[in-house]
Amino acid sequence: MTSSQKIALALAGVGKIARDQHIPSCEEGRDFDIKAAISRNGKIEGAENFESYDAFLENRKDIRAISLCTPPEVRFDMAKKAIAAGLDVLMEKPPAATMGEAQALAEMAEMAGVVLFATWHSRFANGVEPAREWLSTKKITSVTITWKEDVRRWHPGQAWIWEAGGFGVFDPGINALSILTAIIPGQTIVEKASLAFPSNRQQPIAASLKMRSAAGAPISAEFDWRQEGPQTWDIVVETDKGTLRLAKGGAELYIDGKLTVEGPDREYARIYTRFAELVRARKSDADYQPLRLVADAFLTGERHEVEAFIE
Amino acid sequence: MTSSQKIALALAGVGKIARDQHIPSCEEGRDFDIKAAISRNGKIEGAENFESYDAFLENRKDIRAISLCTPPEVRFDMAKKAIAAGLDVLMEKPPAATMGEAQALAEMAEMAGVVLFATWHSRFANGVEPAREWLSTKKITSVTITWKEDVRRWHPGQAWIWEAGGFGVFDPGINALSILTAIIPGQTIVEKASLAFPSNRQQPIAASLKMRSAAGAPISAEFDWRQEGPQTWDIVVETDKGTLRLAKGGAELYIDGKLTVEGPDREYARIYTRFAELVRARKSDADYQPLRLVADAFLTGERHEVEAFIE
Numbered sequence: 001m002t003s004s005q006k007i008a009l010a011l012a013g014v015g016k017i018a019r020d021q022h023i024p025s026c027e028e029g030r031d032f033d034i035k036a037a038i039s040r041n042g043k044i045e046g047a048e049n050f051e052s053y054d055a056f057l058e059n060r061k062d063i064r065a066i067s068l069c070t071p072p073e074v075r076f077d078m079a080k081k082a083i084a085a086g087l088d089v090l091m092e093k094p095p096a097a098t099m100g101e102a103q104a105l106a107e108m109a110e111m112a113g114v115v116l117f118a119t120w121h122s123r124f125a126n127g128v129e130p131a132r133e134w135l136s137t138k139k140i141t142s143v144t145i146t147w148k149e150d151v152r153r154w155h156p157g158q159a160w161i162w163e164a165g166g167f168g169v170f171d172p173g174i175n176a177l178s179i180l181t182a183i184i185p186g187q188t189i190v191e192k193a194s195l196a197f198p199s200n201r202q203q204p205i206a207a208s209l210k211m212r213s214a215a216g217a218p219i220s221a222e223f224d225w226r227q228e229g230p231q232t233w234d235i236v237v238e239t240d241k242g243t244l245r246l247a248k249g250g251a252e253l254y255i256d257g258k259l260t261v262e263g264p265d266r267e268y269a270r271i272y273t274r275f276a277e278l279v280r281a282r283k284s285d286a287d288y289q290p291l292r293l294v295a296d297a298f299l300t301g302e303r304h305e306v307e308a309f310i311e
Numbered sequence: 312m313t314s315s316q317k318i319a320l321a322l323a324g325v326g327k328i329a330r331d332q333h334i335p336s337c338e339e340g341r342d343f344d345i346k347a348a349i350s351r352n353g354k355i356e357g358a359e360n361f362e363s364y365d366a367f368l369e370n371r372k373d374i375r376a377i378s379l380c381t382p383p384e385v386r387f388d389m390a391k392k393a394i395a396a397g398l399d400v401l402m403e404k405p406p407a408a409t410m411g412e413a414q415a416l417a418e419m420a421e422m423a424g425v426v427l428f429a430t431w432h433s434r435f436a437n438g439v440e441p442a443r444e445w446l447s448t449k450k451i452t453s454v455t456i457t458w459k460e461d462v463r464r465w466h467p468g469q470a471w472i473w474e475a476g477g478f479g480v481f482d483p484g485i486n487a488l489s490i491l492t493a494i495i496p497g498q499t500i501v502e503k504a505s506l507a508f509p510s511n512r513q514q515p516i517a518a519s520l521k522m523r524s525a526a527g528a529p530i531s532a533e534f535d536w537r538q539e540g541p542q543t544w545d546i547v548v549e550t551d552k553g554t555l556r557l558a559k560g561g562a563e564l565y566i567d568g569k570l571t572v573e574g575p576d577r578e579y580a581r582i583y584t585r586f587a588e589l590v591r592a593r594k595s596d597a598d599y600q601p602l603r604l605v606a607d608a609f610l611t612g613e614r615h616e617v618e619a620f621i622e
Binding site: 025047097098099100101103104107164165186187188189190193202208214292293294295296298299301302303 | 408410411412414415418433475476497498499501503504508513525561603604605606607609610611612613614
């Protein structure tokens with residue numbers, strides 16, 4: 001493949017995640033060429049910049065793929081219009097605000113014959129694919145997820161995460177669930193959940209889940225946004241042939257305590273490599289199991305009130 | 312078909328719903344013969360009665376179909392074992408406590424080659440199929456659901472409906488959603504939800520939903536368990552060619568105010584006719600959209616606290 005065969009791409013939502021990850025990954029990669037950008041605030045040099053999404057759709061019918069990096073609340077309508085216009089679509093996580101939106105997009109994409117890639121960036125962390133492979137030949141006896149971070153440090157001033165539909169502590173927690181569902185096969189079931197809501201907030205600041213794998217292994221998850229000091233994003237899997245640990249959100253893989261995989265962050269580079277494969281193979285990749293687990297936790301969870309959260 | 316070709320059926324959970332509906336429907340119908348019953352308390356005359364589910368599975372391998380009428384919390388494990396034993400399965404509503412359980416059962420049934428029928432009894436009310444047919448040639452402009460009943464009257468002493476996973480006012484509300492999703496095509500999306508939790512309860516006593524049909528029509532639903540006096544289970548659909556109203560939970564159909572369909576309740580008779588068709592055609596019918604709408608309402612809903620509920 002020569003560089004002249006790069007896929008022309010539009011990018012909607014030129015904000016922090018686009019600048020930090022999407023744009024450099026496209027520029028450094030060999031698969032995509034950002035030919036258009038749609039954003040009310042940001043611009044991308046070397047691309048045609050639009051403020052209006054409809055104007056982009058009207059004027060750049062030569063571009064057949066789009067990456068949606070906008071905040072969740074506008075993403076559904078944008079995705080619908082892109083699919084209707086016949087564009088292949090890459091979506092940032094979470095792929096939708098509800099399971100209904102997610103399923104509707106998958107059905108529309110299938111009907112329209114376009115490629116839909118609902119990304120979960122944590123699945124592309126260094127240790128995840130090697131972990132899946134290592135586990136595929138073992139019998140899993142238990143899984144323990146510990147995802148504890150300081151919301152003041154990672155989400156300063158982000159009021160929307162506390163509003164209805166903002167997911168609260170499941171905003172990071174869904175990253176853990178996306179890794180979990182990538183490394184163990186089948187449908188994971190939420191058996192019990194406990195959600196801690198600050199007295200002044202609509203969304204949980206902490207959650208504790210008891211789940212079970214399709215093969216019957218117990219899975220526990222502790223999500224907490226009140227963690228000061230060291231931050232923890234760990235998944236420990238006990239098996240009949242040793243212990244696997246994914247640390248730092250999947251970036252490092254330990255087998256029986258020995259560091260086996262590490263390296264620089266390549267999550268978004270891998271996402272765009274995968275998107276190119278999907279576009280060329282005309283295949284969609286839209287797995288909503290992480291979102292479904294969050295919905296089930298809300299559906300079945302016990303609520304209890306905790307101290308008000310003042311930022 | 313002669314009566315000797317009736318399908319041998321087992322029934323698990325000989326409680327109120329089994330006695331009121333399932334058993335008479337089988338006895339009056341021409342499709343099923345209840346050959347075994349599994350229940351810790353109730354017995355069915357003329358059938359072999361088991362207290363142990365495992366003993367039934369072990370001893371009556373001649374019976375190839377089962378109806379699960381047990382309370383929701385034990386139904387998932389029973390369904391899994393029945394599917395693993397190669398039985399065709401009919402499930403009372405709701406088909407599962409979570410979307411995960413529901414999807415797991417559907418996958419297991421497909422792998423095992425058994426028939427899974429996740430029933431929604433309200434879909435078999437007199438007016439529902441005629442309503443679907445009438446609407447199929449109209450353009451729907453809006454839908455208004457009003458489902459208001461007195462919880463003290465319909466659920467006396469049922470503590471579990473107020474516990475985590477008990478669904479609260481969505482226990483009746485899911486009946487309305489099962490009709491809605493039967494009469495309008497495509498995935499309905501929850502756009503906004505507001506849930507009223509009594510200060511002393513884990514589940515909502517009232518809920519207000521703003522939804523949208525796949526074709527874009529606005530749908531509102533008001534569920535309320537605090538309705539004294541007259542009870543309301545109504546769905547009004549405005550179209551380009553007149554107004555349709557389903558009243559009394561789907562039992563009566565009005566077109567432009569004129570009563571068009573009514574008659575004695577035949578919901579469960581139709582359920583067993585349908586189950587026989589599915590068993591003979593080796594087809595499953597497991598539509599989880601009503602449960603998904605409830606999960607999405609919990610996921611995306613605003614919570615607010617209301618007066619404590621004292622029964």
